[in-house]
Amino acid sequence: MLKTFKDFSSLTFDDRFVRSLPADPDTGTQVRLVRNACYSFVRPTPVREPELFAWSSDLASSLGIQPPTTADRSLIAEVFGGHRLMAGMRPYAACYGGHQFGNWAGQLGDGRAITLGELIDPHGSAWEIQLKGAGPTPYSRRGDGRAVLRSSIREFLCSEAMHALGVPTTRALSLVTSRETIARDMFYDGRVAWEPCAIVTRVAPHFIRFGHFEILAARKEPELMRKLADYAIASSHPELDLKDPHVIAQWFHIICERTASMIAHWMRVGFVHGVMNTDNMSVLGLTIDYGPYGWLDIYDPQWTPNTTDAGQRRYRFAQQPSVALWNLECLAHALRSIAPDPELLEAGLDRYREAFQESYSESMAAKLGLKVLAGPQDQQLLQTLEQALCATEMDMTLFYRGLIQVSAEPGPLEAEAELDQIWGAAFYQEQRSEAATAALLGFLCSYRQRLTSDPLTLQERAERMRTANPKYVLRNYLSQLAIDAAHQGDASVCERLLAVMRQPYDEQPEAKDLAVRRPEWARHKAGCSALSCSS
Numbered sequence: 413m414l415k416t417f418k419d420f421s422s423l424t425f426d427d428r429f430v431r432s433l434p435a436d437p438d439t440g441t442q443v444r445l446v447r448n449a450c451y452s453f454v455r456p457t458p459v460r461e462p463e464l465f466a467w468s469s470d471l472a473s474s475l476g477i478q479p480p481t482t483a484d485r486s487l488i489a490e491v492f493g494g495h496r497l498m499a500g501m502r503p504y505a506a507c508y509g510g511h512q513f514g515n516w517a518g519q520l521g522d523g524r525a526i527t528l529g530e531l532i533d534p535h536g537s538a539w540e541i542q543l544k545g546a547g548p549t550p551y552s553r554r555g556d557g558r559a560v561l562r563s564s565i566r567e568f569l570c571s572e573a574m575h576a577l578g579v580p581t582t583r584a585l586s587l588v589t590s591r592e593t594i595a596r597d598m599f600y601d602g603r604v605a606w607e608p609c610a611i612v613t614r615v616a617p618h619f620i621r622f623g624h625f626e627i628l629a630a631r632k633e634p635e636l637m638r639k640l641a642d643y644a645i646a647s648s649h650p651e652l653d654l655k656d657p658h659v660i661a662q663w664f665h666i667i668c669e670r671t672a673s674m675i676a677h678w679m680r681v682g683f684v685h686g687v688m689n690t691d692n693m694s695v696l697g698l699t700i701d702y703g704p705y706g707w708l709d710i711y712d713p714q715w716t717p718n719t720t721d722a723g724q725r726r727y728r729f730a731q732q733p734s735v736a737l738w739n740l741e742c743l744a745h746a747l748r749s750i751a752p753d754p755e756l757l758e759a760g761l762d763r764y765r766e767a768f769q770e771s772y773s774e775s776m777a778a779k780l781g782l783k784v785l786a787g788p789q790d791q792q793l794l795q796t797l798e799q800a801l802c803a804t805e806m807d808m809t810l811f812y813r814g815l816i817q818v819s820a821e822p823g824p825l826e827a828e829a830e831l832d833q834i835w836g837a838a839f840y841q842e843q844r845s846e847a848a849t850a851a852l853l854g855f856l857c858s859y860r861q862r863l864t865s866d867p868l869t870l871q872e873r874a875e876r877m878r879t880a881n882p883k884y885v886l887r888n889y890l891s892q893l894a895i896d897a898a899h900q901g902d903a904s905v906c907e908r909l910l911a912v913m914r915q916p917y918d919e920q921p922e923a924k925d926l927a928v929r930r931p932e933w934a935r936h937k938a939g940c941s942a943l944s945c946s947s
Contacts, residue, residue, distance in 0.1 A: 423477065425499065425501050425530060426530045426538060435453055446507045446519070446551075455526075462490065462492070463493075465903055466565075466910065470572065471575075494543065494611065509691065510621070510623030510692075516630075526549060529541060540617065540618050542619060543611050544612045561895065564610035565891060566891045569584075569891055569894065571583050573913035576916050577916050587906075600944060608899070620644050626746045658756060664743070664760040667695050670697025671697045672768035674698065679733070680778075680880065684715065686705045686718040704720070717943055781874065800848075806838055807840065812880075813881050840930075888934070888943075892934070893905055894906040
């Protein structure tokens with residue numbers, strides 16, 4: 413069946429969310445508490461001189477949008493820059509709450525995101541189109557509703573890079589820049605700077621979060637909570653029967669499974685979200701809200717990219733699976749008022765634990781080129797591997813990609829030189845201690861021995877590893893190079909990164925300069941190592 417492509421001006425938009433759920437009766441952008449409503453109507457605030465800076469042709473194609481002409485680019489910049497609406501759009505900001513860094517924060521909501529409506533693709537599916545950085549809303553609190561160019565580029569690139577990696581995620585369709593500037597204190601240390609603002613167009617089936625239900629539970633609005641749950645279920649899980657008395661528990665079970673899969677993928681590719689608050693958790697199990705995220709360069713399970721979390725390290729890499737469970741427990745608590753049998757919600761949490769272990773074991777087996785991981789011997793192998801990686805200050809991505817080259821012949825490696833031949837470019841330390849070298853050689857000896865009992869052929873093993881271990885990930889320093897170029901009006905670095913990250917498992921010899929460890933100049937550079945929650 414041929415896909416029907418449309419030019420941008422011919423796209424069809426719907427307003428299913430606002431037609432299905434109650435609105436805040438007040439209007440305007442004045443900050444306020446919103447009760448008995450799921451959203452507030454608010455129009456985007458236009459940015460000055462909008463320009464289409466980046467466009468995801470891959471996502472556009474899947475949505476049935478033809479490559480933009482010059483006239484289309486101008487229209488896209490106007491619509492996604494907040495200057496005009498298209499037929500069917502009824503923009504709004506959503507109301508939700510959440511736990512932030514483990515503490516209940518009350519009402520939060522879309523403080524700088526405004527949904528335009530749902531785009532209907534050629535297959536009849538609805539996709540929520542949301543502008544991030546579109547101006548103030550009733551939920552902006554002390555903010556101005558804007559986003560700066562640096563954070564917008566990071567979100568645009570990482571959304572698409574994660575999708576190509578096979579990680580469940582929201583997507584990014586476009587990035588609109590502006591000559592407008594806004595003041596930001598990047599690290600909350602008094603060094604305020606004026607920065608160019610931008611707007612990212614985000615796309616997902618919907619952006620309903622755990623916090624949508626938490627705020628309704630806190631306000632004791634179960635009827636509205638059930639109506640919102642019914643909308644979420646009907647729009648994404650038509651196989652579920654809304655009249656079934658256990659449908660909420662069945663839906664929660666799916667949320668738990670999807671969340672487990674998402675977190676296992678994060679761990680597989682070395683992604684650290686950085687701010688796993690419950691308001692940043694999607695009920696669809698999608699990675700959402702790309703703020704102070706990062707990638708493990710040096711393998712360090714205790715690392716977090718978020719300077720706001722530097723002391724507590726609540727959202728460090730190794731903690732992500734347990735934080736996701738904690739967040740699901742918060743959602744389960746919120747859903748109790750509309751789920752007749754709380755024990756079934758507990759069963760959903762148990763399913764998360766099981767599903768994560770299943771997904772994680774499958775991921776690690778694939779990364780190591782094994783058919784399955786099973787038994788205490790394999791668990792010991794994983795422990796030995798983690799100890800070796802931590803001891804050697806090894807680059808995670810380069811290590812696993814290099815592991816494909818390790819011979820399956822049993823026995824010890826002949827010399828340390830063999831380590832340098834395969835992983836010389838992966839070590840961040842010029843001089844390794846004897847203990848670190850011994851730890852790595854010990855793992856490799858056990859690993860090669862384990863390969864002899866695995867049923868996969870050499871070719872099957874290599875292919876399994878190549879599809880689980882990316883050659884290219886969007887390291888923070890790469891995003892920073894795109895940001896630096898963008899500040900000079902140069903979109904070429906962003907475009908190149910987008911093109912390379914679309915095929916992260918392929919060799920791409922012409923892009924080998926992007927498949928190297930983080931350079932030393934980026935170790936402590938702002939934007940390359942750690943970031944704050946500031947936009």
